[in-house]
Amino acid sequence: MTKYNIKNKKFFLLDMDGTIYLDGELFEYSLDFLNYVKSIGGKYVFLTNNSSKSINDYIEKLKKLSIEVDSSNFMTSSQATSLHLRQHSKYNKIYVLGTESFKQELIEDGLNIVDEYTNDIDCLLVGFDTELKYSKLDDACRILTRDVEYLATNPDLLCPTSFGFIPDCGSICNMIETATAKKPVYIGKPNPKMVELAMEANGFSKEETIVIGDRLYTDIACGINAGVSTGVVLTGETKIEHLVSTEFKPDYVFENIGQLYKMLID
Numbered sequence: 001m002t003k004y005n006i007k008n009k010k011f012f013l014l015d016m017d018g019t020i021y022l023d024g025e026l027f028e029y030s031l032d033f034l035n036y037v038k039s040i041g042g043k044y045v046f047l048t049n050n051s052s053k054s055i056n057d058y059i060e061k062l063k064k065l066s067i068e069v070d071s072s073n074f075m076t077s078s079q080a081t082s083l084h085l086r087q088h089s090k091y092n093k094i095y096v097l098g099t100e101s102f103k104q105e106l107i108e109d110g111l112n113i114v115d116e117y118t119n120d121i122d123c124l125l126v127g128f129d130t131e132l133k134y135s136k137l138d139d140a141c142r143i144l145t146r147d148v149e150y151l152a153t154n155p156d157l158l159c160p161t162s163f164g165f166i167p168d169c170g171s172i173c174n175m176i177e178t179a180t181a182k183k184p185v186y187i188g189k190p191n192p193k194m195v196e197l198a199m200e201a202n203g204f205s206k207e208e209t210i211v212i213g214d215r216l217y218t219d220i221a222c223g224i225n226a227g228v229s230t231g232v233v234l235t236g237e238t239k240i241e242h243l244v245s246t247e248f249k250p251d252y253v254f255e256n257i258g259q260l261y262k263m264l265i266d
């Protein structure tokens, strides 16, 4: 269902890996597309479920690829989780199973974060922890023997690498679920929270907004859940045959970001 003409879009919520680059290498036309968005007075915001990196890590990464960005060009699952926690300030002590940079971001936002077990922890938060140690899993399972709030940044099972895949936050949560039979509430895509927060922060309407990404069950589902237009690019995880069976049908299908760019300037 095409709700609105794509040429009226001004607010582009973009996935990064598999959408504008792969393995740190930009796709052809990614820069042209981003420059076009700026030239029409629009804005691009990168939505990422990856909670192992901070906004500053991403700014540095994209600047190296010649993409003009500041912190307003990002909405990460870490930011959305932090906002969610601050809106629900009833938690006194939040145990974070995550990277040092993730914990630092939450501390800077004024949240009471701990990484050692105590029996008064009232919230467990799991991120994509690329610094995972067994003792953290032990702590998490112990915390879940009590009735606490259980949140996680993102449901992704796998994170792509140059050699294949590594386990992501969803896989860590699956290990914990096997041991405790408890599942977290996931804040990242496909939860519409990141899209809603990004529209609110930048003052764009649903009609002006489109989510572009390479994964149907996270990127496209997130846009659908938020009630905005969606476009899939076939340069990442989704292959054309997946579009037939999926319950998450995008409004647009692009072979690559270049095809979207050409459609916009045509």
Ligand SMILES: [Mg+2]
Binding pocket: 015, 016, 017, 018, 019, 213, 214, 215, 236
């Ligand atoms: Mg992707």
